[in-house]
Amino acid sequence: MRVGVVGVGAIGGTLAALLDRSGHEIAVAARGATLEAISSAGLQLTGAFGEYTAHPSAAETLPSGVAYDLVVFATKAMDASTALAANAGACVGTPVLIVQNGLDAITGAGELLPNSRLLGGLSVWAATQTRPGGILVTAPGSLVIGPTDDADPIVQLLGEAVPTSATRDLVASQWSKLVVNQVNALPAITGLSVQETVADPDLRRVLTASIRETVGVARAAGVRFARFQGLSDPLLSVIRGVPARLAEQLPRLMARRMGQVPNYGSTLQSIRRGLPTEIDYLNGAVVAAAARAGVAAPINERLTRLVHEVERTGVFLTPAEVAEQVR
Ligand SMILES: NC(=O)C1=CN([C@@H]2O[C@H](COP(=O)(O)OP(=O)(O)OC[C@H]3O[C@@H](n4cnc5c(N)ncnc54)[C@H](OP(=O)(O)O)[C@@H]3O)[C@@H](O)[C@H]2O)C=CC1
Ligand SMILES: CC(C)(CO)C(=O)C(=O)O
Numbered sequence: 289m290r291v292g293v294v295g296v297g298a299i300g301g302t303l304a305a306l307l308d309r310s311g312h313e314i315a316v317a318a319r320g321a322t323l324e325a326i327s328s329a330g331l332q333l334t335g336a337f338g339e340y341t342a343h344p345s346a347a348e349t350l351p352s353g354v355a356y357d358l359v360v361f362a363t364k365a366m367d368a369s370t371a372l373a374a375n376a377g378a379c380v381g382t383p384v385l386i387v388q389n390g391l392d393a394i395t396g397a398g399e400l401l402p403n404s405r406l407l408g409g410l411s412v413w414a415a416t417q418t419r420p421g422g423i424l425v426t427a428p429g430s431l432v433i434g435p436t437d438d439a440d441p442i443v444q445l446l447g448e449a450v451p452t453s454a455t456r457d458l459v460a461s462q463w464s465k466l467v468v469n470q471v472n473a474l475p476a477i478t479g480l481s482v483q484e485t486v487a488d489p490d491l492r493r494v495l496t497a498s499i500r501e502t503v504g505v506a507r508a509a510g511v512r513f514a515r516f517q518g519l520s521d522p523l524l525s526v527i528r529g530v531p532a533r534l535a536e537q538l539p540r541l542m543a544r545r546m547g548q549v550p551n552y553g554s555t556l557q558s559i560r561r562g563l564p565t566e567i568d569y570l571n572g573a574v575v576a577a578a579a580r581a582g583v584a585a586p587i588n589e590r591l592t593r594l595v596h597e598v599e600r601t602g603v604f605l606t607p608a609e610v611a612e613q614v615r
Pocket of ligand 1: 294295296297300318319320362364365367370374387388390410411412413414416417
């Protein structure tokens with residue numbers, strides 16, 4: 289099959305390399321140093337999915353006039369509309385998968401790609417772009433796509449590269465992933481890994497509080513959570529209702545599932561590269577949903593502001609400073 293991948297960073301790079309390894313014909317759209325590196329030396333995957341170098345065709349945009357079986361977008365959320373618009377010609381009549389955290393993957397994409405079937409994707413694996421064209425998978429995991437069911441040929445196609453399952457309720461799965469992504473803000477604010485964040489008592493308290501607040505906002509918005517990465521709707525109700533100390537078992541479990549390799553999260557990766565972060569689409573999405581539902585989300589609001597502060601200043605906060613600012 290012929291697959292186009294736009295955005296060849298941590299997640300898009302993993303998918304492009306694994307699809308190439310499975311024997312599919314891959315074209316990628318990349319820019320700057322990443323385009324140069326892939327064109328000259330290929331796309332190098334290391335880590336939990338094994339070692340492999342792919343040599344896909346690469347250009348600034350996917351050539352149109354080519355019949356793709358699937359086009360995958362894997363940019364950060366704030367770059368998605370520009371990438372969709374620039375590659376719209378290649379997507380006409382083609383199924384499009386947008387792999388993105390937050391709630392917005394396919395919201396609004398229909399206006400830019402009116403003639404494409406749109407699917408959203410949630411990556412359960414964790415990865416880092418170690419250099420342009422070099423991807424390290426730090427924790428293995430599957431891909432969840434929807435709204436669809438497991439009989440979908442796109443699920444089969446992706447499943448040849450990485451374990452893939454379908455969700456009929458993409459929004460419910462996105463909200464569950466939004467709970468998991470509560471682990472992103474604190475590493476971006478402190479420079480610590482997710483595992484170090486959860487091991488620190490002050491940061492674990494803040495993380496637990498932001499998770500519980502997120503569950504409360506979802507309830508106010510009438511959202512039910514999907515089964516996802518060990519989470520479920522009943523479990524999250526319990527986590528919201530039990531004493532905070534007991535609820536801290538959830539972040540501990542989430543960190544354990546990430547394994548031993550330090551996971552810095554995709555938000556801290558942006559900070560380290562001096563780039564704007566996706567935080568408005570993560571904790572910021574919780575704040576926006578809270579406002580729509582007429583409730584407050586002060587912890588998510590504060591975390592969003594602190595991430596923006598670190599984006600601006602480049603100075604990380606200590607766990608004690610964070611604890612002081614997020615009560
Ligand atoms: N990293 C992870 O472990 C996980 C990430 N996610 C989610 O996956 C999504 C992708 O994140 P991630 O892979 O980490 O991000 P990265 O920043 O590693 O990769 C994004 C890539 O998109 C490229 N890009 C942006 N705009 C365009 C464009 N117009 N044309 C071509 N390429 C473009 C960027 O290029 P450039 O370098 O030139 O800016 C970059 O290579 C996010 O929503 C993230 O939250 C989900 C689960 C885990
Ligand atoms: C869950 C986590 C933290 C995995 O790395 C992620 O989704 C991200 O980095 O954006």
